[in-house]
Amino acid sequence: MRPEMLKKYAAPVPRYTSYPTAPHFSPKVDAATYAEWLRATSADTPLSLYAHVPFCKEMCWYCGCSTKVTQRHEPIARYLNALEKEIATVSRHLPHANRVGHVHWGGGSPSILEADDILRLAAALKSHFNFAPDAEFAVEIDPRGLDEERIAAFAKAGVNRVSIGVQDFDEAVQVAINRMQSFEQTEFVVRTFRAHGVRSINIDLVYGLPHQTRSTLEQTLQRVLTLAPDRIALFGYAHLPARITHQRLIDEAALPDMTERFAQANRATNRLTQAGYVTVGLDHFALPDDTLATGKVHRNFQGYTTDKAAALIGFGASSIGRLPQGYVQNATPVADYERRVENGGLATVRGHAMSTDDSVRGLVIERLMCDFRFPTEELRERFGADAESVIEEAHMLASSENDDLVEPEGEGFRVTEKGRLFIRSICSVFDSYFGQGTATHSSGV
Ligand SMILES: C[S@@+](CC[C@H](N)C(=O)[O-])C[C@H]1O[C@@H](n2cnc3c(N)ncnc32)[C@H](O)[C@@H]1O
Numbered sequence: 364m365r366p367e368m369l370k371k372y373a374a375p376v377p378r379y380t381s382y383p384t385a386p387h388f389s390p391k392v393d394a395a396t397y398a399e400w401l402r403a404t405s406a407d408t409p410l411s412l413y414a415h416v417p418f419c420k421e422m423c424w425y426c427g428c429s430t431k432v433t434q435r436h437e438p439i440a441r442y443l444n445a446l447e448k449e450i451a452t453v454s455r456h457l458p459h460a461n462r463v464g465h466v467h468w469g470g471g472s473p474s475i476l477e478a479d480d481i482l483r484l485a486a487a488l489k490s491h492f493n494f495a496p497d498a499e500f501a502v503e504i505d506p507r508g509l510d511e512e513r514i515a516a517f518a519k520a521g522v523n524r525v526s527i528g529v530q531d532f533d534e535a536v537q538v539a540i541n542r543m544q545s546f547e548q549t550e551f552v553v554r555t556f557r558a559h560g561v562r563s564i565n566i567d568l569v570y571g572l573p574h575q576t577r578s579t580l581e582q583t584l585q586r587v588l589t590l591a592p593d594r595i596a597l598f599g600y601a602h603l604p605a606r607i608t609h610q611r612l613i614d615e616a617a618l619p620d621m622t623e624r625f626a627q628a629n630r631a632t633n634r635l636t637q638a639g640y641v642t643v644g645l646d647h648f649a650l651p652d653d654t655l656a657t658g659k660v661h662r663n664f665q666g667y668t669t670d671k672a673a674a675l676i677g678f679g680a681s682s683i684g685r686l687p688q689g690y691v692q693n694a695t696p697v698a699d700y701e702r703r704v705e706n707g708g709l710a711t712v713r714g715h716a717m718s719t720d721d722s723v724r725g726l727v728i729e730r731l732m733c734d735f736r737f738p739t740e741e742l743r744e745r746f747g748a749d750a751e752s753v754i755e756e757a758h759m760l761a762s763s764e765n766d767d768l769v770e771p772e773g774e775g776f777r778v779t780e781k782g783r784l785f786i787r788s789i790c791s792v793f794d795s796y797f798g799q800g801t802a803t804h805s806s807g808v
């Protein structure tokens with residue numbers, strides 16, 4: 364890859380876990396709008412549930428998640444009270460006992476919860492929602508300090524998929540990111556979840572971290588492969604110190620440059636595909652018989668998923684929900700979220716009502732991020748004449764000078780091997796909001 368090309372296409376772009384992306388949400392969508400949208404949910408709409416746990420024991424300096432540090436249990440107990448209240452309030456607004464197919468707890472670190480908390484939160488969700496017998500129940504886990512009692516509680520609560528944060532096993536990298544995590548502790552957590560019947564294991568890794576090189580990354584991959592995870596997510600480090608103040612603790616001089624980042628992503632992809640993993644979208648890998656490799660893939664706030672539910676209900680501070688009408692987001696500061704919920708209300712502070720054009724472009728961006736193909740037929744099927752102007756845009760892109768990032772396919776295009784790494788930049792061509800406002804994004808590679 365020529366350096367000038369890297370420079371040209373690695374300009375900061377969104378990660379497209381939604382369209383429009385969260386910085387374009389507005390306060391025009393509020394708790395009253397959300398209540399109305401919930402009331403309009405039809406009985407046959409499958410639901411997904413997301414619960415956010417915005418607490419960690421320590422701050423990893425690279426972290427871009429919505430979380431805060433606490434060493435005490437008291438703020439967590441208070442937050443759980445609010446979560447229970449919000450779950451009850453939201454369920455009261457829903458007119459039907461819709462089937463729940465997917466549940467996800469993210470953070471922060473849901474693994475900071477005590478065994479009793481885990482069972483209590485799961486019971487609150489189950490008592491207000493109608494879980495399908497085969498519902499997928501996934502939880503994000505920080506393995507540091509996690510003991511068997513809490514692992515057993517997750518299994519007892521019905522968790523059947525865990526996503527374990529590793530990032531990198533190299534000691535110099537771990538020091539530079541303030542995340543000391545031994546291979547042995549990680550292995551213990553993987554083994555213990557499996558022993559308790561939780562078969563599906565994902566491991567999160569990050570490239571582009573300070574002091575990381577292709578060879579340290581390769582050593583990390585070697586060790587990760589001995590754990591035989593079903594899925595691996597390999598994220599490019601998003602460095603946004605202007606917005607995320609603790610990232611200023613990262614020594615920028617130790618960060619790999621664009622060419623090295625690109626080479627790390629390539630090396631890791633080759634290593635993982637050689638080891639038998641199938642590439643899924645931009646940054647996920649799965650064993651060939653995993654549902655992420657065999658089924659239709661979608662993209663939501665948790666990244667790549669097989670979840671196709673049209674309604675995602677988000678609980679907790681900062682969490683984002685999606686209903687057929689649009690997106691809703693809860694207040695981010697924990698105290699603000701708790702106050703809104705304790706007063707018996709919904710905690711929605713912003714969101715976005717989807718126009719037809721948003722839905723058309725949202726589908727284009729989701730399919731490009733997942734399949735690397737412009738979805739001409741699906742667009743026509745779902746949107747008819749409303750899709751024609753975007754199909755024309757795709758046609759123009761495919762027939763213009765595009766450095767061989769895309770090639771014509773029917774009336775649309777497919778993304779070339781070379782274009783895959785720049786998929787977010789290709790998506791940004793179809794993003795009507797891109798460049799508006801003050802949103803900050805990370806590098807496109
Ligand atoms: C909520 S954490 C996962 C669970 C748990 N808190 C942990 O860290 O082990 C979500 C994941 O996002 C990724 N991540 C966090 N900050 C990031 C950043 N600035 N750039 C890229 N990936 C990041 C990490 O791989 C992390 O495991």
Ligand code: SF4
Nearest residue numbers: 419422423426428471
């Ligand atoms: S990466 Fe995970 S453990 Fe580290 S601060 Fe972020 S959410 Fe917490």
